[in-house]
Amino acid sequence: MRVLFACSLLCACATVPPRPPAIDDPHSFARPYEVRSTHLDLDLTLDFDRHVARGTATHLLERFDATAPFVLDSDGLNLIAIADQDGNELTCERPTTPDPVRGTRLQIRLLPTTKRVSITYETAPDAEAMQWLDPEQTAGGERPFLFTQGQAILTRSWIPLQDSPAVRITWSARIRAPQGLLPVMSAGERGHDGDTATFRMDRPVPPYLIALACGDLVSRDISARCAVWAEPATIDLAARELSDMEHMVAACEQLFGPYRWGRYDVLVLPPSFPFGGMENPCLTFATPTILAGDKSLVSLIAHELSHSWSGNLVTNATWRDFWLNEGFTVYLENRIMEHLYGRDRAAMEIVLGMQELGAEMKTLPAGDQVLHIDLSGRNPDDGMTGVPYQKGAAFLRRLEQIVGRPAMDAFLRQWFDEHAFQSVTTATFLAFLDQRLLRDHPERRAQIDVERWVGAAGLPIDAPVPDSVLFAAVDAELAQWRNGTPPASLATAGWVSQQWQRFLSGVADADAAAASPSRLAELDDAFAFTRSGNSEILTAWLVLATRNGYHAVDRRLELFLMTVGRRKFLKPLYEAVLAGADGKARALAIYRKARPRYHAVSQRTLDAMLGYTP
Numbered sequence: 001m002r003v004l005f006a007c008s009l010l011c012a013c014a015t016v017p018p019r020p021p022a023i024d025d026p027h028s029f030a031r032p033y034e035v036r037s038t039h040l041d042l043d044l045t046l047d048f049d050r051h052v053a054r055g056t057a058t059h060l061l062e063r064f065d066a067t068a069p070f071v072l073d074s075d076g077l078n079l080i081a082i083a084d085q086d087g088n089e090l091t092c093e094r095p096t097t098p099d100p101v102r103g104t105r106l107q108i109r110l111l112p113t114t115k116r117v118s119i120t121y122e123t124a125p126d127a128e129a130m131q132w133l134d135p136e137q138t139a140g141g142e143r144p145f146l147f148t149q150g151q152a153i154l155t156r157s158w159i160p161l162q163d164s165p166a167v168r169i170t171w172s173a174r175i176r177a178p179q180g181l182l183p184v185m186s187a188g189e190r191g192h193d194g195d196t197a198t199f200r201m202d203r204p205v206p207p208y209l210i211a212l213a214c215g216d217l218v219s220r221d222i223s224a225r226c227a228v229w230a231e232p233a234t235i236d237l238a239a240r241e242l243s244d245m246e247h248m249v250a251a252c253e254q255l256f257g258p259y260r261w262g263r264y265d266v267l268v269l270p271p272s273f274p275f276g277g278m279e280n281p282c283l284t285f286a287t288p289t290i291l292a293g294d295k296s297l298v299s300l301i302a303h304e305l306s307h308s309w310s311g312n313l314v315t316n317a318t319w320r321d322f323w324l325n326e327g328f329t330v331y332l333e334n335r336i337m338e339h340l341y342g343r344d345r346a347a348m349e350i351v352l353g354m355q356e357l358g359a360e361m362k363t364l365p366a367g368d369q370v371l372h373i374d375l376s377g378r379n380p381d382d383g384m385t386g387v388p389y390q391k392g393a394a395f396l397r398r399l400e401q402i403v404g405r406p407a408m409d410a411f412l413r414q415w416f417d418e419h420a421f422q423s424v425t426t427a428t429f430l431a432f433l434d435q436r437l438l439r440d441h442p443e444r445r446a447q448i449d450v451e452r453w454v455g456a457a458g459l460p461i462d463a464p465v466p467d468s469v470l471f472a473a474v475d476a477e478l479a480q481w482r483n484g485t486p487p488a489s490l491a492t493a494g495w496v497s498q499q500w501q502r503f504l505s506g507v508a509d510a511d512a513a514a515a516s517p518s519r520l521a522e523l524d525d526a527f528a529f530t531r532s533g534n535s536e537i538l539t540a541w542l543v544l545a546t547r548n549g550y551h552a553v554d555r556r557l558e559l560f561l562m563t564v565g566r567r568k569f570l571k572p573l574y575e576a577v578l579a580g581a582d583g584k585a586r587a588l589a590i591y592r593k594a595r596p597r598y599h600a601v602s603q604r605t606l607d608a609m610l611g612y613t614p
């Protein structure tokens with residue numbers, strides 16, 4: 001009896017491991033502290049005619065509570081069958097109406113023997129994570145294209161899973177696509193089995209980092225571990241622009257420790273991609289609008305690559321902690337830019353970032369100016385402002401200023417090494433900061449109010465004030481221009497892209513008389529802004545021209561809005577159109593035509609901005 005008792009106790013210990021701590025994630029229904037998925041196996045067929053993916057998602061389970069159900073997130077999925085490893089059919093409860101932010105909770109009842117759950121399903125044609133492009137929306141113009149975007153909580157619209165960044169899983173996938181369309185995914189191990197593409201990610205990642213693209217794709221090697229992927233029509237330009245990738249990875253490793261993901265590739269997508277870049281592991285997704293021809297916009301790649309440390313290796317546990325991903329990444333990005341292109345370039349980029357933050361802060365309610373933002377009940381996308389990015393980076397630069405660069409670098413490396421492949425909260429970071437940098441140094445502690453940096457609105461007064469000698473030169477020329485000097489007489493020779501951005505922001509701030517349509521025409525004659533191939537310069541110019549009634553840009557503006565879907569550009573452009581005479585009618589006329597070409601993420605923002613109901 002005694003022996004039996006001991007044995008059953010032991011068995012119970014073996015099958016029910018101790019519960020992990022519960023992290024409260026208001027954006028997921030999952031209860032990973034009861035039952036959690038540890039590995040996902042995907043088997044999907046892509047149907048480009050119907051705009052759906054169909055197949056199975058199989059989850060390997062770890063069960064901490066023997067009677068609890070397996071709770072997952074989903075959004076718009078059509079469930080076909082649910083079974084366990086022995087083929088037992090499992091029942092699934094779900095509410096009839098979805099939650100407006102989180103989607104639909106799936107609650108699957110498990111048998112005592114259930115270890116693995118397979119869900120057969122089909123995605124909705126309007127799944128938010130997926131953008132299906134018609135051939136005319138691609139560079140080649142002949143074949144369709146698909147890409148997914150998971151961050152922040154969109155993965156649930158193409159895969160049923162526990163869609164919280166605190167739930168890390170390994171995954172594997174088999175993807176079938178029509179002939180001539182090549183699937184690629186955010187995994188280092190890629191292969192094929194007949195006409196099926198296979199992928200494997202053996203490091204645990206948060207669900208928002210699972211990504212798929214499929215189209216007429218080719219690749220070009222940059223180094224043994226780096227390649228660029230794009231459509232054939234774009235590959236030459238992309239490979240030339242991104243030829244410094246290997247140097248960037250090497251710089252990162254030197255500064256922050258080993259690159260732990262094997263390959264680092266970049267996929268240049270068609271222009272409807274709603275973001276600048278997305279740090280999908282092993283395969284950053286990027287907008288083609290960074291291909292300026294002179295490498296002037298490659299800091300975006302430095303940014304996405306940096307996420308291989310801050311974000312992908314050490315991940316925000318909830319979307320409140322998003323600044324741990326983005327603030328760290330902006331800081332690292334700038335360190336790489338300094339390392340590769342020098343202090344002047346890095347300084348200009350800091351000034352531009354802080355300038356944008358200053359302007360945006362004025363438009364944000366106090367609660368949204370806080371790093372550790374409360375997003376419960378809201379879409380995490382609402383937290384995607386300059387605050388987590390630029391205020392977060394400013395916080396780290398302030399710490400660097402206090403402790404010095406060597407101590408800061410050692411600290412960052414320890415942070416990454418000791419939290420590798422973990423999801424962390426702001427509280428974890430603050431405790432680590434206190435323990436490693438502040439506790440034993442009262443003189444340092446006296447110089448920074450950490451609680452205020454993380455928990456209060458606005459920019460603390462001790463935020464480092466960046467400055468740039470190269471911008472001082474621009475400001476001097478701007479003053480000349482404001483005083484009436486004709487553009488052709490300004491000393492602009494040798495200016496780089498960031499200096500032109502500074503120049504245009506100065507022109508935008510000038511009064512209406514100084515920036516009259518005729519004076520903008522003079523600028524355009526001298527510098528050909530309307531024909532600029534640099535998307536940052538072009539956008540800044542189109543915004544300021546539209547706001548000041550210089551209508552020679554109208555055709556260029558409409559063409560840009562019809563092709564580019566990057567939200568960061570669309571927002572200020574539509575705002576500028578709205579502000580003009582008859583603005584609402586004009587904005588809506590353009591939007592009605594362009595909207596079908598935009599990703600759901602951009603559509604959501606612009607629908608709200610323009611008061612458009614689909």
Ligand code: BES
Pocket residue numbers: 151152274275276277278279299300303304307326381384389568
């Ligand atoms: N991870 C973000 C993109 C993102 C954030 C997508 C939140 C969805 C929700 C990516 O790393 C990013 O920050 N991209 C920026 C560019 C960067 C250089 C600041 C972008 O897309 O503008």
Ligand code: ZN
Pocket residue numbers: 303304307325326329
């Ligand atoms: Zn980022």
